[in-house]
Amino acid sequence: MRYRIVSTSERPDLAVTTATWRWSGFFRERGVPVEEVIRYERDHLAAGSPMLRTLVLLADGEPVGMVSLLSNDLEGRPDLGPWLGDLFVEARFRGRGHALRLIAGLEASARADGVERLWLYTEDAAGLYRKAGWSEAETAVSGGKPVRVLYRDLKREGS
Numbered sequence: 001m002r003y004r005i006v007s008t009s010e011r012p013d014l015a016v017t018t019a020t021w022r023w024s025g026f027f028r029e030r031g032v033p034v035e036e037v038i039r040y041e042r043d044h045l046a047a048g049s050p051m052l053r054t055l056v057l058l059a060d061g062e063p064v065g066m067v068s069l070l071s072n073d074l075e076g077r078p079d080l081g082p083w084l085g086d087l088f089v090e091a092r093f094r095g096r097g098h099a100l101r102l103i104a105g106l107e108a109s110a111r112a113d114g115v116e117r118l119w120l121y122t123e124d125a126a127g128l129y130r131k132a133g134w135s136e137a138e139t140a141v142s143g144g145k146p147v148r149v150l151y152r153d154l155k156r157e158g159s
């Protein structure tokens, strides 16, 4: 299997796929229409958006999952960031290490930008991120639910 990670700014044709994943993983349950997420995804391909970057993992050329780099994510914590968010692997491709590949890909991309610490929050997937080397910082509340906040220090290559 050949893996490649691309951004939706270099592959805007993938934006409808990532919007549909983002909707089904994170917005459907909140009653947001898919068309709204597709429109948002297209609008935020431009530089300067709070959705800094969306990466897609291609397995033999087929899109299997995504993850985003966000400047803000957790309500009430604008002091933290940037954030890893909206990690999603298409259901039929789960359980093959793709989430770990996406996390590593986002870390490498952020490190190349000079980011020293990444943040994320999760309701129930902290174990996945701990496997990827992340550390737990604190608990918080998002949408009225308790979440865990984790961080990952990004050392520069060779340091």
Ligand SMILES: CC(C)(COP(=O)(O)OP(=O)(O)OC[C@H]1O[C@@H](n2cnc3c(N)ncnc32)[C@H](O)[C@@H]1OP(=O)(O)O)[C@@H](O)C(=O)NCCC(=O)NCCS
Binding pocket: 025, 086, 087, 088, 089, 090, 093, 094, 095, 096, 097, 098, 099, 100, 101, 121, 122, 123, 124, 125, 126, 127, 128, 131
């Ligand atoms: C969570 C999700 C991204 C995992 O994708 P995946 O490609 O199946 O994950 P991987 O195969 O890379 O898993 C790597 C390891 O993490 C573990 N893991 C995966 N999901 C986990 C979870 N939700 N909680 C704890 N551990 C998890 C796996 O068991 C595996 O462990 P192993 O190496 O000991 O077998 C996928 O199930 C998904 O898209 N879910 C819906 C959206 C979602 O919940 N995203 C996370 C939001 S914080």
